[in-house]
Amino acid sequence: MNKRSVYAWVVAILCFIILMAVTPAIPQSQEYHDFADQREFLGIPNTLNVVSNFPFLVIGLIGLILCHYRNYxxxxxxxxVWGWTCFFIGVxxxxxxxxxxxxxxxxDRLVWDRLPMTVAFTSIVAIFIIERIDERKGTVSIIPLLLAGVISIAYWRFFDDLRPYALVQFVPCIAIPLMAILLPPMYTHSMYWLWAAGFYLLAKVEEAADKPIYKWTHHIVSGHTLKHLCAAMVPVFLTLMLAKRSIETERISLFKTWKISWTRIRENDSKVESYSCTYTSVPVEETS
Incomplete structure (x- = not known):
């Protein structure tokens, strides 16, 4: 491990320690478990919030199979391979x-809800490090990141403090879109990362608006059910990306690509504005 990596880890650990020292503990609110849609169908409690998880199983198994079937x-x-395998297992x-x-x-049951999501989050971070920063560092980081996720959940459960888990969940939500935009990609179709991030953001909004959405839809569907469906679109887009992408011959970040496109648009606009017409006089012959 070179000095830069050591410094980065030291800074990250110090920031975490300072954050834990200066911020108050965040206990798990029991109101979180009070979801809007608590209807029961076919003997299944909270039916729609339960069955809306089925897409995760489908796309997770599809992705896992395609990861290993003839290296699709x-x-x-x-x-x-390890990173995406962990991701699809988590999904x-x-x-x-x-x-x-x-x-x-x-x-007690919420632990088993959050654990696989944490596996998926941390795997994605490792994958990004592999693709955008350094292959070796990313590969080595898979297990430490997974352990960090598990420890964050254990810390919450034993000390009733969500701060480490919040970091594990929300830091990737900020870091991944930024890295997708600013760092040169190894593969094509980087925009799929942003589509996935957009659907995840929408899912979090729907989760926060669980009861209002249930009311707005006249008790047809709740925000939490929609949250599950939108969150399932994240692995859908990432699976499509994996199926379509190829090696990027010119490693240019999305930000630089957008900048070049914007410059060309401005140049074209300036050419249109500077375009001038020249009029010539045409003699008119008078008739007697």
């Missing part, structure tokens, strides 16, 4: 963990 995704690096496990939680929501 054409993953070139071993670290990528598929969300279906079981979240369904188990929503059958009878409480803190």
């Amino acid at each position: 995704f054409q993953l070139r690096l071993q670290g990528e 598929a496990a969300v279906a079981f963990g979240s369904s188990y939680y929503h059958l009878k929501p409480d803190d």
Whole structure:
């Protein structure tokens, strides 16, 4: 590990320690378990919040199979294979963990809801490090990041403090879109990362507006159910990206690509504005 990596880890750890020292603990609110839609169909409690997790199982299994079936995704690096395998395992496990939680929501079951999501989050961060920063560092970071996620959940459960878990969940939400925009990609179709991030953001909005959405839809569907469906679109877009992408011959970041496109648009606009017409006089012959 070079000096720059050591400094980065030291700074990150110091920032975490300072954050934990200066911020108050965030206990798990019991109101979180009081979801808007608590209807029961076919003997299944909270039916829609349970069955809306099924897409996670489908896309998780599809992605997991394609990761290993004749290398359909054409993953070139071993670290990528491990990272995407962990990601799709986490996605598929969300279906079981979240369904188990929503059958009878409480803190004990919430652990199994959050654990697979944390596996997916941390795997994505490792994948980004592999693709955008350094293959070796990203591969080595897979296990530490997964452990950090597990520890954050254990810390919450034992000390009733959500701060470490909040970092694990929300830091990737900021870091991944920024890295997708600013860092040169190894592969094409980088825009799919932003589509995935957009759907995840929409899912969080729907989660926060669980009861208002349930009211606005005249008790047809709640925000939390829609949150599950939108969140499932994240692995859908990432699976499509993996299926379509190829090696990027010119590694140019999205930001630089947008900047070049914007410059060309401005140049074209300036050419149109500077365009001038020259009029010539045409003699008119008078008739007697």
